[in-house]
Amino acid sequence: MLWLSFGGPEGPQDVMPFLENVTRGRGVPRERLAEVAEHYHHFGGVSPINELNRKAIAAVEAELRAQGVDMPVYFGNRNWTPYVEDAVRRMAADGVGRALVFPTSAYGGYSACRQYDEDIARAREVMGDGAPDLVKLRHFFDHPLFVECFADAVRVAWMRLPEHERGAARLVFTAHSIPDSADRAAGPPQDGGRLYSRQVAEAARLVARQCGVADYDVVWQSRSGPAHVPWLEPDIVDHIDTLHGAGATAVVVCPVGFVSDHLEVEWDLDNEAAEHAGELGMAFARALTPSGDARFARMVVELVREHLGGAPARKLSDFPRAGCTLNGAPCAAGCCEPAGAP
């Protein structure tokens, strides 16, 4: 298996080159990069993401062994070491002819799906002859184990609120904002677009239902790009203002758009959003993401077993089962194209 993720800096000197890798050709303003670099430097220039991935991989390796599946797991990233190109080279050297790829994003869309396909295609191309065939696993936003992880995390977060705030607390889901044009282009063109925001809304609905919460919101975080380009809104910080204005006194935030508590979660939620809620006198609790939950490892192995023929494809929604393609092919012609020029 190839564990394919985003990557993050592991020291102060990595921060700028990492950010340049992430934003190459994307038109993200210099000032935004400097601002985001500050977020990383606040944590000593180290993103938690690589360590979280290593832990999640160890859990998956243990679960594979426990289920009698003999399958080594390689780790490769898009934007930082260990790079996916190097992982694929090592796989070929080890005689791997075919591998399943687990992308650390549950959703469709350019940044969440198609760009990982591009990573797969690029790594194979760099490798040349002898590159393994790489089969990407499907979207898992509606997998029952994914939903269970978040539902339990929401319940745990809720209990961390002061007791007198629990009854009226508002449940708010967040995912990474993307340009509105990228959301419109997300999914096979014949499906009408907005696959990303529709899948996020569906995951939120499934988690809220499992928690028995009827009223909740879905908002966005970590916007970048020039201010005049429309991105998915509202932002979590603005939304906390709105909730406050409507009389809310407590909020439980569930970052359903992410699989691990990486820097965008730690900074944009635990720092910015929490601080803003505090200034308004609101109680704030954030639900953990699933990568540290044993059920997440079980889900990954179940996705693997779908391919080995030993597991049915469990899913809670009737969305099409997209994302699973060979060697970086798109799901459909024109699927999840990157955002066009504004």
Ligand SMILES: CC1=C(CCC(=O)O)c2cc3nc(cc4[nH]c(cc5[nH]c(cc1n2)c(C)c5CCC(=O)O)c(CCC(=O)O)c4C)C(CCC(=O)O)=C3C
């Ligand atoms: C949909 C989505 C996911 C979820 C799917 C998935 O997980 O893959 C995600 C994850 C992540 N995003 C991350 C970090 C960053 N994302 C950036 C920029 C961008 N993200 C975008 C979208 C997404 N991003 C977009 C449309 C941009 C604009 C530039 C472009 O079009 O590409 C920038 C540049 C600076 C800035 O502008 O913020 C950084 C540093 C980290 C690592 C955190 C860590 O280091 O711990 C992770 C997991």
Ligand SMILES: [Fe+2]
């Ligand atoms: Fe991002």
